[in-house]
Amino acid sequence: MKRDCCLGIDTSCYTTSVACVANQGIVFSERTMLSVRFGERGLRQSEGLFQHTKQLAPLIEHLFDRVDRNRIAAVAVSTKPIDSEESYMPVFLAGTTVARSIAAALGVPLIETTHQTGHFRAAMVDHESLIGTSFYGFHISGGTTDLIRIDSTKNGPYRMERIGTSTDLHAGQFVDRIGVALGLPFPAGKHLEALAASATRKDVKIGSAVQGLNCSFSGAEACAMRILGSVQKEELAYGIYDCLARTFAKMLQQATLQYGSRPTLVCGGVASSSLLRSLLQSRYSGELLFGRAELSADNAVGVAYYGLDRSAAWNL
Numbered sequence: 001m002k003r004d005c006c007l008g009i010d011t012s013c014y015t016t017s018v019a020c021v022a023n024q025g026i027v028f029s030e031r032t033m034l035s036v037r038f039g040e041r042g043l044r045q046s047e048g049l050f051q052h053t054k055q056l057a058p059l060i061e062h063l064f065d066r067v068d069r070n071r072i073a074a075v076a077v078s079t080k081p082i083d084s085e086e087s088y089m090p091v092f093l094a095g096t097t098v099a100r101s102i103a104a105a106l107g108v109p110l111i112e113t114t115h116q117t118g119h120f121r122a123a124m125v126d127h128e129s130l131i132g133t134s135f136y137g138f139h140i141s142g143g144t145t146d147l148i149r150i151d152s153t154k155n156g157p158y159r160m161e162r163i164g165t166s167t168d169l170h171a172g173q174f175v176d177r178i179g180v181a182l183g184l185p186f187p188a189g190k191h192l193e194a195l196a197a198s199a200t201r202k203d204v205k206i207g208s209a210v211q212g213l214n215c216s217f218s219g220a221e222a223c224a225m226r227i228l229g230s231v232q233k234e235e236l237a238y239g240i241y242d243c244l245a246r247t248f249a250k251m252l253q254q255a256t257l258q259y260g261s262r263p264t265l266v267c268g269g270v271a272s273s274s275l276l277r278s279l280l281q282s283r284y285s286g287e288l289l290f291g292r293a294e295l296s297a298d299n300a301v302g303v304a305y306y307g308l309d310r311s312a313a314w315n316l
Contacts, residue, residue: 003073006311007063007102008304009056010078011095012115013048013143014187015298016055020067021305028063029301036186041176045090052094060098075103076111076307078300081143083114083160111307115298116144117158121309122302123267123291130289131309134262136255138248141268141298142172142187147213147251149259156309163259164213164251171244171270174217178224178240182233193273196237204231204239210250213258217247244270245279252284263287272296 005027010017017031034051036043043051077099080087092115103110120137124130130152137148137160147164169177172189179188182195206223209216220243224236231239252264264286270276272293281288295301 001068001070003071003108005067005071006074006076006111006304006307007067007072007099008076008118008300008302008307009095009099010115010118010298010300010303011052011056011091011093012078012298013043013089013091016052016059016094017298017300018056018059018063019300019304020063020072021301021308022071023308026301028067029299030059030062031299032059038185039180041180041186048091049094052091056094056098060102069106072106072108074109074111074307074311075099075106076113076303076310078115078118078303079112080114082116082146082162087114109311111310113157113303113306116146117160117306118300118302119267119296119298120150120158120265120302121306122295122299123265123289125295125301125305126292127265127289130263130265136252136262136264138252138264138266138271139268140171140244140248140266140270142176142270143170144268145170145215145217147255149262150265154309155312156306163255164215167214167216169217169221171217172268174221174244175240175270177221178236181225181228182236187269189270189273192237192240193275195234196241196275199232199234199238201232201235202238202242204235204242206239206243208243208246208250210247210254213251213254215247215251220247238275241273241275241279244276245283248280249283252286256286261286263289265289265291267291267296269297 020028145166151159184191
């Protein structure tokens with residue numbers, strides 16, 4: 001049997017994910033969210049690592065129930081959040097340990113990458129024409145608000161230079177803190193967006209703080225908390241997404257001025273919001289590309305595709 005698949009594993013802060021892809025498309029993809037107590041705004045790394053360890057085994061078992069192990073040409077795994085020497089989170093040890101064990105047992109290569117690269121590669125599933133080109137990448141999530149210049153190659157790895165970021169809270173943290181304050185479950189994104197979609201008034205303005213290519217959300221959070229009880233929940237929720245869209249549009253406009261016009265590939269859990277996508281498109285005139293909503297949140301599909309790209313480079 002031809003070895004034509006790559007198995008991918010990603011253990012981010014709040015999602016345990018396993019996937020398998022081939023040139024023909026996604027063969028298998030399953031993920032399980034970590035459990036966060038109602039009213040809390042996250043997990044300690046030790047608790048996250050424990051939950052990943054428990055959840056990986058059944059996901060791997062499901063994969064091998066559906067995919068012949070003789071098809072696996074390589075195993076890919078995200079070992080850290082971003083491509084930086086100081087980047088580290090213990091939760092990624094769960095996926096790395098399992099991936100190394102599977103690769104050794106199957107006698108196939110282990111391909112290491114980052115959680116962020118996995119996000120961008122997942123978003124490129126419907127935008128394969130970007131492979132081998134230069135573009136902007138905007139990674140918007142609970143742990144990242146990064147604007148990046150990306151030079152991609154056909155078989156990876158990519159050259160990635162961060163040119164803008166948040167100097168305090170990330171976009172997802174901003175969303176989650178306001179959402180939890182409104183009594184919504186964590187993570188709050190889809191619940192806050194549902195509230196925003198039902199807003200009849202859309203005139204709540206929360207200040208957007210952008211300096212050069214960097215943004216800040218601590219002031220926006222303070223403003224939202226001050227008006228929390230004086231406006232309708234739906235109006236405040238819409239104001240949060242309006243603030244996000246204005247912030248990101250300003251950052252992209254500044255990038256265009258400094259580095260020139262390029263397509264922008266937007267990914268990450270916060271970027272799965274259809275409301276945010278619509279508001280951002282109305283405020284920024286440049287070319288915006290979005291991954292599938294179901295592949296924008298944390299998942300192992302992009303990690304697996306990255307591994308498949310690298311396998312092709314090695315003629316596996």
